[in-house]
Amino acid sequence: MAVADGRRDGTTVTVLATTSLQDSGLFASILPKYSAASGVVVRVVALGTGRAVALAERGDADVLLVHHRPSEDKFVADGFGVKRHEIMRNDFVLVGPKADPAGIRGTTDAAAAFARIAAAAAPFCSRGDRSGTHLAELALWQTAGSGAPSTAAGWYRELGAGMGATLTLASGIGAYTLVDRGTWISFAAKGDLELLVEGDPRLANPYAAILVSKARHPQVNDVQGQAFIDWLKSAEGQKAIADFRIGGRQPFTPCATP
Amino acid sequence: MSPLVEALWQAAALILHADSDLAEIVGLSLAVSLGATALAALVGMPIGAMAALFRFPGRRALVVLLDALMGLPPVVAGLFVYLILSRSGPLGFLGLLYSPLAMVIAQFILILPIVAALSRQVVEDHWREYEEQLRSLGAGPGRALPTLLWDGRFSLFTVVLAGFGRAIAEVGAVMIVGGNIAHVTRTMTTTIALEVNKGQLALAMALGIILIALAVSVNGSVHAAKHVAQRWGGQ
Numbered sequence: 181m182a183v184a185d186g187r188r189d190g191t192t193v194t195v196l197a198t199t200s201l202q203d204s205g206l207f208a209s210i211l212p213k214y215s216a217a218s219g220v221v222v223r224v225v226a227l228g229t230g231r232a233v234a235l236a237e238r239g240d241a242d243v244l245l246v247h248h249r250p251s252e253d254k255f256v257a258d259g260f261g262v263k264r265h266e267i268m269r270n271d272f273v274l275v276g277p278k279a280d281p282a283g284i285r286g287t288t289d290a291a292a293a294f295a296r297i298a299a300a301a302a303p304f305c306s307r308g309d310r311s312g313t314h315l316a317e318l319a320l321w322q323t324a325g326s327g328a329p330s331t332a333a334g335w336y337r338e339l340g341a342g343m344g345a346t347l348t349l350a351s352g353i354g355a356y357t358l359v360d361r362g363t364w365i366s367f368a369a370k371g372d373l374e375l376l377v378e379g380d381p382r383l384a385n386p387y388a389a390i391l392v393s394k395a396r397h398p399q400v401n402d403v404q405g406q407a408f409i410d411w412l413k414s415a416e417g418q419k420a421i422a423d424f425r426i427g428g429r430q431p432f433t434p435c436a437t438p
Numbered sequence: 439m440s441p442l443v444e445a446l447w448q449a450a451a452l453i454l455h456a457d458s459d460l461a462e463i464v465g466l467s468l469a470v471s472l473g474a475t476a477l478a479a480l481v482g483m484p485i486g487a488m489a490a491l492f493r494f495p496g497r498r499a500l501v502v503l504l505d506a507l508m509g510l511p512p513v514v515a516g517l518f519v520y521l522i523l524s525r526s527g528p529l530g531f532l533g534l535l536y537s538p539l540a541m542v543i544a545q546f547i548l549i550l551p552i553v554a555a556l557s558r559q560v561v562e563d564h565w566r567e568y569e570e571q572l573r574s575l576g577a578g579p580g581r582a583l584p585t586l587l588w589d590g591r592f593s594l595f596t597v598v599l600a601g602f603g604r605a606i607a608e609v610g611a612v613m614i615v616g617g618n619i620a621h622v623t624r625t626m627t628t629t630i631a632l633e634v635n636k637g638q639l640a641l642a643m644a645l646g647i648i649l650i651a652l653a654v655s656v657n658g659s660v661h662a663a664k665h666v667a668q669r670w671g672g673q
Contacts, residue, residue: 182522194536200449203636208620225536239525240535258598399525399533 230310239397308338486557
């Protein structure tokens with residue numbers, strides 16, 4: 181069995197990344213291009229943003245690639261990361277049952293939609309796992325003026341689950357949920373769920389890459405880690421992201437500033 | 439088409455096309471779980487036999503501990519190994535996290551109690567049955583140990599299979615220490631979890647069917663070997 185996994189010879193770089201980038205198929209599309217150009221193998225461990233950040237703080241990756249600005253800024257401010265580089269963005273969308281019991285279809289005000297769901301006490305599935313999507317959802321409840329609803333009321337359910345499991349459950353019980361567009365487009369078992377609210381600027385979802393600090397964790401492969409981030413920001417990397425399609429649609433918009 | 443019927447078709451299609459990615463995943467699953475099972479048998483059987491035959495301080499506590507740890511949640515075993523192998527952990531300098539070896543270690547810890555506890559029971563039963571006879575031949579527990587292990591070998595097959603079954607089926611431990619990295623640490627169970635998360639339910643179920651078929655064929659081969667051994671080796 182291959183014991184030496186090549187991590188120490190500098191030819192691989194380990195990335196702790198948020199699940200949407202893997203589950204949507206983005207990595208499967210762009211990483212072979214990077215490997216072909218650089219000869220470096222990128223190993224992706226996909227986890228919710230909260231867990232990815234916690235593991236990166238322990239030094240268990242060379243690069244962190246997640247989507248929650250406050251967590252990213254704190255990661256850098258606390259000295260775990262070198263610098264935040266915004267790479268791409270997409271947006272969150274609010275999906276729910278076709279019947280739309282809270283009557284939010286067509287609204288472009290996400291906070292108002294959340295308030296209507298709460299007023300109607302319509303079933304809502306929350307990731308509840310400190311992922312980037314969960315944290316974005318909590319911020320939206322704040323904006324809606326109510327704060328995170330109590331699970332005691334019954335209509336608000338905290339699942340502690342990944343996006344796919346949450347969508348599957350929401351589809352099963354006819355609940356609303358917040359999802360990033362990439363995962364939504366690529367998710368295969370939508371069932372009765374429909375996209376109901378999109379387009380609010382507050383639904384913006386930027387993804388950023390951060391090199392884990394070698395000063396904190398001497399084992400970090402900083403040379404290859406930074407090279408990978410540089411490639412993501414380069415014209416070539418940005419084009420690879422822009423070229424990625426799911427069912428003819430472009431889920432991620434490159435937005436790096438060189 | 440209902441997802442279950444679709445899953446059956448997809449399973450058949452996956453096997454017929456002999457997809458190289460699938461072969462890689464199946465190979466890694468088998469290598470990791472068989473490796474962990476072999477290690478657990480090597481270490482667990484002697485521990486179990488000793489707990490059955492010898493009286494030493496703390497023996498009763500050891501027996502209770504082994505029995506209790508048979509129910510060790512895979513996530514806990516995985517978390518334990520993760521904390522040790524993490525770059526911030528005591529063995530972080532080895533760089534083993536997210537490697538197949540880390541998965542072997544986690545599954546070894548998971549199934550060691552199962553193999554040790556069940557071996558203890560097998561050896562103890564045989565010892566109870568033959569103690570008088572063995573003692574009359576001048577064999578105390580120490581000298582009886584190899585005899586008892588040999589005598590109980592067919593029951594111990596089942597013990598090892600119980601360990602293997604637990605290892606090949608678990609997802610919590612390998613997910614944490616392996617990271618489900620494509621082409622490196624992606625096993626049958628982590629692939630199934632990933633496909634469920636993508637909403638590819640039929641594909642996930644198809645992989646589940648292949649996993650079950652795999653477990654059946656491993657168990658079948660062991661039983662066939664046991665049958666042949668019983669016929670030629672007496673008993």
